[in-house]
Amino acid sequence: MGQIATLSRRCGDATRETTPRSLSYVEAVREATDLEMERDPSVVLFGLDVDDPKAIQGTTRGLVQKYGPQRVFGTPLSEDGMTGVAIGMALAGLRPIHVHIRMDFLLLAMNQLVNVAAKCRAMYGGQVSVPLVVRAMIGKSWGQGAQHSQGLHSLFMHIPGIKVVAPATPYDARGCLAAAVRDDNPVLYVEHRLLHFQNGPVPVEPYTVQPGKARITARGKDITIVGISYMQVECLRAWHYLQEVGIYAEIIDPIWLSPLDIDTIAASVARTGRLLVVDTAWLTCGASAEIVAGVAERLGGTRAVQLQRLGFAPTACPTTPALEELFYPNARTIAAKARDLVEGRATGWLPRERADLTSIAFKGPF
Amino acid sequence: MEAQLYRSLYRIRRVEEEIARVYPSDCIKSPVHLSIGQEAVSVGVCAALEPQDVVYGTYRGHALYLARGGDLRAMLAELYGKVTGCARGKGGSMHLIDTRQGIMGMSAVVGTTIANAVGHAYAIQLRRQTGIVASFFGDGATEEGVFTESLNFAALKCLPILFVCENNRYAIHTHQSRRQGNLDLCGKARAQGIPATQLDGNDVLAIHAQVEGLVKDIRSGGGPRFIEVLTCRWREHVGPGEDFHLGYRTKAEVDPWQFNDALPRLGRLIDADEKHQIEQEVEEEIAEALVFAESSPFPEAAELLAHTYKE
Numbered sequence: 001m002g003q004i005a006t007l008s009r010r011c012g013d014a015t016r017e018t019t020p021r022s023l024s025y026v027e028a029v030r031e032a033t034d035l036e037m038e039r040d041p042s043v044v045l046f047g048l049d050v051d052d053p054k055a056i057q058g059t060t061r062g063l064v065q066k067y068g069p070q071r072v073f074g075t076p077l078s079e080d081g082m083t084g085v086a087i088g089m090a091l092a093g094l095r096p097i098h099v100h101i102r103m104d105f106l107l108l109a110m111n112q113l114v115n116v117a118a119k120c121r122a123m124y125g126g127q128v129s130v131p132l133v134v135r136a137m138i139g140k141s142w143g144q145g146a147q148h149s150q151g152l153h154s155l156f157m158h159i160p161g162i163k164v165v166a167p168a169t170p171y172d173a174r175g176c177l178a179a180a181v182r183d184d185n186p187v188l189y190v191e192h193r194l195l196h197f198q199n200g201p202v203p204v205e206p207y208t209v210q211p212g213k214a215r216i217t218a219r220g221k222d223i224t225i226v227g228i229s230y231m232q233v234e235c236l237r238a239w240h241y242l243q244e245v246g247i248y249a250e251i252i253d254p255i256w257l258s259p260l261d262i263d264t265i266a267a268s269v270a271r272t273g274r275l276l277v278v279d280t281a282w283l284t285c286g287a288s289a290e291i292v293a294g295v296a297e298r299l300g301g302t303r304a305v306q307l308q309r310l311g312f313a314p315t316a317c318p319t320t321p322a323l324e325e326l327f328y329p330n331a332r333t334i335a336a337k338a339r340d341l342v343e344g345r346a347t348g349w350l351p352r353e354r355a356d357l358t359s360i361a362f363k364g365p366f
Numbered sequence: 367m368e369a370q371l372y373r374s375l376y377r378i379r380r381v382e383e384e385i386a387r388v389y390p391s392d393c394i395k396s397p398v399h400l401s402i403g404q405e406a407v408s409v410g411v412c413a414a415l416e417p418q419d420v421v422y423g424t425y426r427g428h429a430l431y432l433a434r435g436g437d438l439r440a441m442l443a444e445l446y447g448k449v450t451g452c453a454r455g456k457g458g459s460m461h462l463i464d465t466r467q468g469i470m471g472m473s474a475v476v477g478t479t480i481a482n483a484v485g486h487a488y489a490i491q492l493r494r495q496t497g498i499v500a501s502f503f504g505d506g507a508t509e510e511g512v513f514t515e516s517l518n519f520a521a522l523k524c525l526p527i528l529f530v531c532e533n534n535r536y537a538i539h540t541h542q543s544r545r546q547g548n549l550d551l552c553g554k555a556r557a558q559g560i561p562a563t564q565l566d567g568n569d570v571l572a573i574h575a576q577v578e579g580l581v582k583d584i585r586s587g588g589g590p591r592f593i594e595v596l597t598c599r600w601r602e603h604v605g606p607g608e609d610f611h612l613g614y615r616t617k618a619e620v621d622p623w624q625f626n627d628a629l630p631r632l633g634r635l636i637d638a639d640e641k642h643q644i645e646q647e648v649e650e651e652i653a654e655a656l657v658f659a660e661s662s663p664f665p666e667a668a669e670l671l672a673h674t675y676k677e
Contacts, residue, residue, distance in 0.1 A: 044492070070492050076522065081515025084481020088422075091470055091482060092489030111512075115475050116482065124463045124471055125454030126673035160674050184676035 023202040025195045028170035029059040029135075032177035033097065035206065037067050040095060043181055045072045046082070047099030047135070056099055057196050059135075079108035083134075087117050090130040095181055103136040103190065104147045110155075117186040118161030132186040133177070138229065138280060139193050141324065146316035151229065151281030156188045157258045157290060163211055164258040166190035168232035170200040172255055175209030182208065190257075192230035192280060214261035216268065220248035222342050223274040225334065226265055227253060228287055231278040231310075237331030237358075238338060241351040247342050257287055262294035269295050269305055274341050278329050279311040286311060308341050310334060331357055369640055371409055371570050372632045377648045378405040378429045379629055381438065384652055385428075385445065386606035393660065394445045396458035401429035403600035403620075406628035407532050408433035410573025411500055411593075414581050418497035420468035422483035425460035426532075426599075427472035430502050436464040439655040448662035455665050456673070468497075476537075477503060477510030480529070484516045487525035487590075498526040498584050506537030508551055517558040517590070524589035528580060529555065531592070532567070534599040539614040555592035567597030568626045598623035 023031065037043045045063060047056070051074045055061040064072040075082045079100070086096040100106055106113065117130045139148040156164045163185055167176040173191070180187035217232065218239045227235030232253045242249050250268050254260060269275045275295055277288040288309040299305055310329040317327050329337075336350045382400045389398065401408070404426070412421070412433040423430040431441055437452060444451030445459050452464055460474040470486065473479045483501035490497050507513055508531060520527050531551055535542050542549055552562035563580070565573050573595065580591040598620055602609035610617045633641055 076515070076518055078515035078519065081481045081484075081512050081519060084478060084512060084516065085485035085488060085519060088482035088485020088487075089489045090485075092420075092486040094489045094492070096485075111475060111478060112481065116473065116478055120471065121676055122673045123453065123457050123461050125452070125456050126676075127453065127463050127465050128471065129676040163675075 020201050022199050023170045025170045025173045025198050026058045028174040028202050032174040036181040043095045045097045046075050049074050050099050079105050083109035083112035086132055087130055090132045091128050095131045097133045099135045101137055102148055103138050103152050104150050106136050114159050118159045129184045130186050131184045133180045133189055135189045137191045137193055143319035145319040149317040153190050153257055154286040163187045165256045166229040168253050170202050172209050174202055175207050179208040179210050194230050211256045212259040212261055214252050214254045214264040217253050218251035220250040222247045223338050224250045224268040224272045226277045228279045231280050234331045235278055238334035241335035266295045266298035274306045276308045276338050278334055281311055283309050283311045306341050310337055368635050372636050373644045374409045374433050375405050375629050378432045389606040395447050396445050397604050398459045399426040399604050400601045401426050404597045405429045406570040407567050407595045407597055410570045411530055411577050413574045414577040420470050421500045422470050422479040423472040423502040425474045427462050431462040431469055434469050435467040436469050439658045442655045442659035443662045446659040449665040450662040477507035477512045480516045481512050484520045487527040490526055500528045502530045505533040505542050520590040521559040526584050527590045529592040531594045532597055533594050534597050538603045551594045560590045560592045562592040565593055565595045567595040568628045570628045
């Protein structure tokens with residue numbers, strides 16, 4: 001992963017990095033929470049098990065000791081009710097962070113998120129606002145199965161009034177969480193469990209990664225590849241496979257899915273003429289569909305563009321490794337799809353697996 | 367106190383009768399869920415609250431909004447869809463709000479504001495403020511999962527909140543006995559560890575007196591309290607008229623409630639001249655508010671996207 005981190009850093013935009021230091025994604029989330037709670041006494045943190053010994057993979061470790069059980073607490077198993085409670089706290093002026101160890105559990109809270117959190121400000125004519133952060137984790141591998149693996153971010157992208165962010169690096173994990181906590185609107189903060197184990201540079205100094213700005217994470221001229229959440233890692237790995245066959249991909253991380261920075265993506269596609277969007281979710285009505293539509297609308301009539309998407313297989317996520325492997329895109333299938341797109345034909349090429357581009361610093365049981 | 371309560375009861379009754387009168391003209395482009403017959407619940411409870419307290423309510427929220435001191439002109443303008451409305455014409459009758467009066471909003475989805483009210487109570491407790499929250503909902507809401515989840519959390523954290531269940535027996539057209547295996551709503555609250563009391567929704571003085579005591583308990587750190595107030599909706603579920611022709615309930619079922627109507631009951635306790643003066647003042651206020659609503663402008667096109675996000 002060192003190679004990927006280097007690539008990402010080299011190709012990143014102005015990251016205002018003044019004190020280079022390597023942190024894991026988990027440490028970055030924990031640090032952002034700690035800094036925001038220290039800065040603003042109205043920030044509170046809760047969810048199932050946030051104060052237990054495992055501390056949500058370590059993202060909440062030590063916070064109950066530092067801020068006390070009133071500002072940091074584990075909740076009853078009541079996703080619907082506790083989401084409503086979080087909204088009430090926000091209406092009263094607190095800045096709650098509500099943690100869900102599985103994004104799948106958000107489906108129990110859709111009424112409060114969609115009918116209340118997203119609607120309050122407009123529906124009440126601007127009299128109130130809901131500064132709420134909902135952290136939701138997408139699972140993958142080790143047999144997570146159908147109800148522990150879903151990437152449901154597009155459901156929320158559909159809804160005006162709620163922002164959606166899916167940071168892929170420790171740098172963005174901290175900066176986006178800080179921005180989300182300070183935002184006066186509800187923000188869904190999507191974390192992929194495999195990203196928790198990624199390391200990368202995180203400045204010591206305070207900073208935010210503001211909504212609505214994508215980042216070009218690798219420069220290239222032949223094709224634009226957009227990778228969402230964990231698929232950003234696989235796309236950066238695909239960059240290396242493609243380079244071996246003389247194809248230079250431009251990789252983009254949208255970071256914020258709502259508001260979505262179509263400008264940056266469309267400008268890249270205007271240069272490359274080709275777009276492949278890779279999501280950690282299904283394709284139909286998904287983030288990938290939205291990005292492709294946005295680019296097509298922006299570039300329509302100005303130049304011919306080739307469009308492709310990759311994401312979950314259109315079925316429930318299986319638990320057996322033999323089928324799970326086929327359910328998800330990976331660096332090699334991304335590279336293969338990109339090469340076909342660039343060459344305009346089915347090449348039948350699948351790069352030989354490279355050990356330095358496959359590692360996952362993650363073992364079960366989760 | 368009697369005169370103050372009478373003014374509030376009379377004002378709500380007459381505002382809603384005026385809404386029903388105007389409704390056929392189609393000036394009010396908003397579904398209205400009238401609380402005629404149920405006014406004493408909001409009036410009795412709100413009279414026991416202090417300025418720092420807040421309330422959360424339901425789509426049948428005119429009575430709560432007015433009893434808690436919500437701006438009448440802004441309410442009627444809201445029903446007319448005018449930019450001078452309490453939600454700038456974007457919420458309508460079901461989403462009344464007036465945060466200056468501690469009215470934190472009403473929801474069209476049954477049960478949703480119960481959890482929001484509990485969260486508000488948590489914020490009050492965390493900040494060691496003196497206010498309490500009153501959460502209003504109907505008997506139908508007690509069937510939603512969020513009711514049980516919210517009461518559990520409120521009891522767990524010993525939160526400063528009063529749960530007010532207005533039991534008019536009907537969820538739209540379906541009687542409570544066709545929806546619930548156990549009709550004892552107070553028992554359901556007690557099962558969560560919350561002291562509960564059943565009250566007569568036509569006895570505004572008793573509601574006020576009882577709630578004063580409960581609010582004192584809550585304010586002194588006693589944790590949540592629950593009241594079930596038995597009441598009756600005189601009009602149809604939604605709309606200005608009566609609905610006995612539908613056959614789901616009989617006029618005879620409503621008769622005793624109308625016979626014991628809280629408004630004349632209280633009126634008999636007040637000096638005739640004072641009563642007359644109150645009624646005249648209220649009539650003038652309503653007439654003026656209707657003119658305000660009618661003459662206010664509709665929102666400009668730019669309002670469509672405004673307030674979707676806070677910038």
